[in-house]
Amino acid sequence: MNQGIRIVFSDLGKRYDQRVIFRGIDGTAEPGSVLVLTGPNGSGKSTLMSILCGLLRPSRGTVQYLDGRGEVARSEWRLHLGVVAPGMSVYEELTARENLRFFARVRGLKHDGASIDRLIERVGLDPERTTPVVGYSTGMRQRLKIAQAILSQPEVLFLDEPGSNLDPAGQDWLEAWVTAFGAEGKTIVLATNDRREMEWGGECVELGR
Amino acid sequence: MSSLVAEALAVAAKDLRTEFRTRVALNALGLFALTTLAAVSYTIGPYRINEADRPFLLSALLWIVILFAALAGLDRIFVKEEESHTAPLLRLSARSHAVWLGKLVFNLGLLAALMVILVPLFTVLMGLPLGLGAGWLVAVLAAGGFALAVTTTIVAAIIARAMTRGALFAVLSLPLLLPLLIFAIQGTAGVAGGEIEIVHQSLRAMISLGGIMTIASAALFPVIWGE
Numbered sequence: 001m002n003q004g005i006r007i008v009f010s011d012l013g014k015r016y017d018q019r020v021i022f023r024g025i026d027g028t029a030e031p032g033s034v035l036v037l038t039g040p041n042g043s044g045k046s047t048l049m050s051i052l053c054g055l056l057r058p059s060r061g062t063v064q065y066l067d068g069r070g071e072v073a074r075s076e077w078r079l080h081l082g083v084v085a086p087g088m089s090v091y092e093e094l095t096a097r098e099n100l101r102f103f104a105r106v107r108g109l110k111h112d113g114a115s116i117d118r119l120i121e122r123v124g125l126d127p128e129r130t131t132p133v134v135g136y137s138t139g140m141r142q143r144l145k146i147a148q149a150i151l152s153q154p155e156v157l158f159l160d161e162p163g164s165n166l167d168p169a170g171q172d173w174l175e176a177w178v179t180a181f182g183a184e185g186k187t188i189v190l191a192t193n194d195r196r197e198m199e200w201g202g203e204c205v206e207l208g209r
Numbered sequence: 210m211s212s213l214v215a216e217a218l219a220v221a222a223k224d225l226r227t228e229f230r231t232r233v234a235l236n237a238l239g240l241f242a243l244t245t246l247a248a249v250s251y252t253i254g255p256y257r258i259n260e261a262d263r264p265f266l267l268s269a270l271l272w273i274v275i276l277f278a279a280l281a282g283l284d285r286i287f288v289k290e291e292e293s294h295t296a297p298l299l300r301l302s303a304r305s306h307a308v309w310l311g312k313l314v315f316n317l318g319l320l321a322a323l324m325v326i327l328v329p330l331f332t333v334l335m336g337l338p339l340g341l342g343a344g345w346l347v348a349v350l351a352a353g354g355f356a357l358a359v360t361t362t363i364v365a366a367i368i369a370r371a372m373t374r375g376a377l378f379a380v381l382s383l384p385l386l387l388p389l390l391i392f393a394i395q396g397t398a399g400v401a402g403g404e405i406e407i408v409h410q411s412l413r414a415m416i417s418l419g420g421i422m423t424i425a426s427a428a429l430f431p432v433i434w435g436e
Binding site: 053054055085089093132148 | 212215216219220222223226227230231293294295297298299300301302303307435
């Protein structure tokens with residue numbers, strides 16, 4: 001049985017030249033729960049998230065992905081996770097369908113046109129829309145980024161300010177979806193300062209104290 | 210088809226699709242190539258160069274136009290991914306070697322398109338002689354073009370990850386591109402002047418350079434790309 005993935009990090013620190021972003025950060029993201037990363041602007045929430053998903057290496061400390069069989073190799077992390085973050089964009093010149101097809105192909109996923117269209121509908125977009133993403137509103141782009149993140153049905157989901165740019169209906173949909181995702185035993189790491197989003201979480205790591 | 214090749218082709222197809230939508234690199238390449246070609250043919254033309262000097266001088270001019278036109282579209286390969294913030298998702302989605310191979314295929318495609326348009330025009334307008342025939346010229350262009358594409362692809366990846374892009378490009382490009390350019394010019398001059406030995410030597414050198422750069426790029430790219 002799939003036991004999900006635990007992310008354990010200890011004594012994490014990051015510095016750029018002489019500037020210390022944070023240090024001594026510990027925490028655990030458990031399957032089926034939401035780990036909240038919070039702190040004032042510039043405290044390093046997005047940097048910590050980039051370290052946890054493998055895009056950046058920490059200056060000190062360790063990050064481990066643990067599944068039922070033991071530690072997952074760092075080179076394999078990307079196969080288990082999906083990310084939605086303000087600093088990560090989809091391709092503006094492509095349509096929503098073309099973007100998702102591309103990400104499915106480079107991840108080696110078997111997705112036909114119908115399953116891509118269902119995913120586009122699931123995030124509240126129109127699969128028949130043939131205009132490139134450059135013509136989308138910021139809220140529609142956010143929905144497409146969420147579709148990209150869940151394309152591979154990942155066991156770990158990183159969400160950096162996921163509700164930003166979503167309208168109230170979109171935020172309700174996001175909350176219901178995150179709750180359902182957690183109920184499936186998935187691991188969620190959420191970076192936010194939004195009080196409503198913070199209530200989704202259990203354990204909280206506060207940066208910049 | 211192996212999954213790595215399939216992923217690489219997906220990256221190349223995505224780049225081609227986005228390029229055909231915006232045509233930034235195609236326009237930059239085309240404009241640069243045609244402007245330089247027009248300027249060179251107008252100011253020098255086919256008759257202002259001595260018959261004896263023609264093979265070498267015209268070959269040098271041809272490769273200078275190819276090189277600079279190719280460099281004009283270089284920032285579309287990796288810099289665009291960083292500047293439009295699409296690189297992080299690409300890093301998380303695709304294996305680094307698939308990205309490198311896909312970008313190389315895209316760069317080869319751009320260079321091939323440039324050569325297909327530029328070289329026949331240059332040959333006609335400037336009167337480049339083809340002493341050994343068009344087949345040998347195609348062989349020299351293919352070997353030189355492949356080595357040029359491999360070299361500029363890895364240089365583009367390094368530039369995209371560096372903060373001081375302009376200075377770094379000059380420093381990196383010179384030692385990597387200079388030997389290639391010399392052999393490409395010699396090979397083309399050999400074809401034009403009918404000297405088969407020089408063509409053979411140049412082809413061997415360019416294939417060796419291309420092979421070395423391919424192996425070095427495959428080994429270095431995961432580190433540069435940030436895996």
